[in-house]
Amino acid sequence: MSKANDPVLQSWIPVNEDSDFPIQNIPFGIMKKGKGHRVSTIIGDQVIDIFELNKRGYLSGLDIPNSVLKNEFLNDFISLGKKKTNKVREKISDVFKKRSRKLKNNDSDRKAILNDVSKVELTMPVKVGDYTDFYSSRDHATNVGKMFRDPENALLPNWLHLPVGYHGRASSIVVSGTPIRRPKGQQIPADSKQPVYGPCKLLDFEMEVAFVVGKKTELGETINMDNAEDHIFGLTLFNDWSARDIQKWEYVPLGPFLGKNFGSSISPWIVTLEALEPFRTTSPKQEDPKPLPYLKNTKKRNYNISLFVDVIPENGEGKTVCETNFKYMYWNMCQQLVHHTVNGCNVNVGDMCASGTISGPKRGSFGSMLEISWKGSMPVDMPDGTQRKFIQDHDTVVMRGFGTKNGVRIGFGEVTGKILPALK
Numbered sequence: 001m002s003k004a005n006d007p008v009l010q011s012w013i014p015v016n017e018d019s020d021f022p023i024q025n026i027p028f029g030i031m032k033k034g035k036g037h038r039v040s041t042i043i044g045d046q047v048i049d050i051f052e053l054n055k056r057g058y059l060s061g062l063d064i065p066n067s068v069l070k071n072e073f074l075n076d077f078i079s080l081g082k083k084k085t086n087k088v089r090e091k092i093s094d095v096f097k098k099r100s101r102k103l104k105n106n107d108s109d110r111k112a113i114l115n116d117v118s119k120v121e122l123t124m125p126v127k128v129g130d131y132t133d134f135y136s137s138r139d140h141a142t143n144v145g146k147m148f149r150d151p152e153n154a155l156l157p158n159w160l161h162l163p164v165g166y167h168g169r170a171s172s173i174v175v176s177g178t179p180i181r182r183p184k185g186q187q188i189p190a191d192s193k194q195p196v197y198g199p200c201k202l203l204d205f206e207m208e209v210a211f212v213v214g215k216k217t218e219l220g221e222t223i224n225m226d227n228a229e230d231h232i233f234g235l236t237l238f239n240d241w242s243a244r245d246i247q248k249w250e251y252v253p254l255g256p257f258l259g260k261n262f263g264s265s266i267s268p269w270i271v272t273l274e275a276l277e278p279f280r281t282t283s284p285k286q287e288d289p290k291p292l293p294y295l296k297n298t299k300k301r302n303y304n305i306s307l308f309v310d311v312i313p314e315n316g317e318g319k320t321v322c323e324t325n326f327k328y329m330y331w332n333m334c335q336q337l338v339h340h341t342v343n344g345c346n347v348n349v350g351d352m353c354a355s356g357t358i359s360g361p362k363r364g365s366f367g368s369m370l371e372i373s374w375k376g377s378m379p380v381d382m383p384d385g386t387q388r389k390f391i392q393d394h395d396t397v398v399m400r401g402f403g404t405k406n407g408v409r410i411g412f413g414e415v416t417g418k419i420l421p422a423l424k
């Protein structure tokens, strides 16, 4: 494990107990500064401008071109390779650890490098070239199968043999805080055979975790289980907004389309796989059936990361409607990436692969309103006396996620999105 993960490390930047960003995290993101953008990280509530850090000699010896750090996206930085980006993480850990005085004692450097998180804008961290959404939580797939197909045969025959997925749309992936407009489209009313056109009535979230590809492959090349982690840079929280009524009418036979691509929201920080190392945990047993050899998993490739979803009405108190965990994934990220490239499909730096809705075994751990309200049959009582079957106009959905070990909490920050009424 990297020395940057050492649980005894503390920073001279104050870090609250409930902060997602102790010195052991050092995630990467993009901060807008004046007219430009900077590759950044965060400790406590201080956003660190890595361009300024490099320019002022605090990353000496790493030989990183300034253009990589004065950049609208992380893609060029990620393309430096894990060996280099991990060294940046370790160097930053050194500069900000408690006993390190050089930057702490230099007022003008500190002023140029540190920014209060409440005063800066965090923008899309990566330019997403291609986006794929999987469907890898067994409880989620089982719940959906029970609701819409056959409760006795909830999983389709392929589900236990391969990580089911579809190609989504990268253009509509937005950073936390971006409002989402209620989509319009075709729906089929319950008592009708004719579709109608109008605003989606069954707007939903999906609590997901996405990984960012950190190393490209060539067309024809295949990633295997042993090298898959080399290709995963880090993780972000992912809200796969879903219009259930549009989805239901359109999805046969080719899968999700306009019910999904009107918006997906991500958290602004990419937490590296290395920072999440302490949270590695066993993966679910895959015995019946055993996956084909190319998908066989023999290591701890799941992560114990608690995930939460709050729904907050416009002028009311919010409610946590979901508490789940990334460890519930049946197919892990490595299996997803291996399967994605088994046919020779190439991946690029910045590509994003989302997990699929993450549901645990109980209602309180279901990762979508579809499941929580069981298709609308069990509404959720809100603190303001209203009820929710799905998400209403002006509601804000907030997702959070973190792991805690040895007193160190590594988190993602929030991904928030407010629903605006459909355009006339």
Ligand code: MN
Binding pocket: 133, 134, 206, 208, 240, 356, 357
């Ligand atoms: Mn999804």
